[in-house]
Amino acid sequence: MSNDAGGQGVHPEHALTLLKERLPKLAAYAVKMGCSTAEAEDVAIDSIIKLLHRCPDMEPIDNERSWLYKVVGNEAKKIVSKRGRCVSEDDLLLGIPQWNAAEPHVAYELLETLQALGELPLEQREAVLLAADGLSYEEIATISDVSVSAAKQRVSRGRATLRALTGRSKPSERDTAGEGRNR
Template sequence: MSEIGTTESLSFKRELLSTLPNLRAFAISLAGRHDVADDLVQDTIMKAWAKQDHFEPGTNMKAWLFTILRNEFYSQMRKKGREISDPDGIFTSQMAVHPEQYGSLDLQDFRKALDQLPSEQREAIILVGASGFAYEEAAEICGCAVGTIKSRINRARNRLQELLGLESDEEFGPDASSAAVTKRAFAV
């Protein structure tokens, strides 16, 4: 391998490794299980490494990897043919741990509401809201127009607000009685 090829390979490797935390977070949001997400990230990295000659240096590697991960996830879902149904929450309740703080309860409620969104809306809001992608990057990953991503995110936000029963931004955080205690404690 030439010196230029070695330099490009090292640069590719560094950039690939720098995206691992974001890839894992996205994989967990798609798969819902850490072990499945780790396998998904590993499959993504292996495919990207094997196809690194298809990556154009100077373009957005993060978006390229997220696209590979997303496509791999949907391919695996198609292969499975079906998912385990848990309408009564029996399996979920066995895996759940009783939260010790209000924040844990809020996060649990949010996760349930997020899971009720259509997959396109959930994917769009996770890419932009949680993973920090710009609308344009999310549109590229999902293979749709920027306006479509904006519409999906708007519908997702409205639906989450409805599912969580929120009427204003002030409803986030501790309830009124907890907030009053906190205010008094910091006022002293």
């Protein structure tokens, strides 16, 4: 993806696209990593600002999306390691599409899964969230500074732990859909 985030000048359209398309997902990712809504919004906005104001002599960014997730993830980890993870149910639901009120069991399962996500080790939580957002194993490995096989292992172990914590013995269609995309 070509962009003008290398410091040669930021096109206003590019900045608006980043804010419209990336900001909500980045903020939701930071919340699920353990930040409050306010912290998550700050971290997401700061990461976009860092991208837009990179110096011209810095190495160009090959994958803007991965770079943003990495910056947000690193900042979220710093926040969580300083104060621990304490996220409200409302914060957990940030960025989740509204479900049909006629199906309260779906809402319950979603909330249960998000709460269980908070019990995962931070590395597995990060990998599962990135996979759920559609990133490839290669992108997850780059963001996490690990090998592709380590990224696959983190996603697999994280998903297995989530199933165990929620009492679900087999992956749902949604879980298996992400696996095909990441292989």
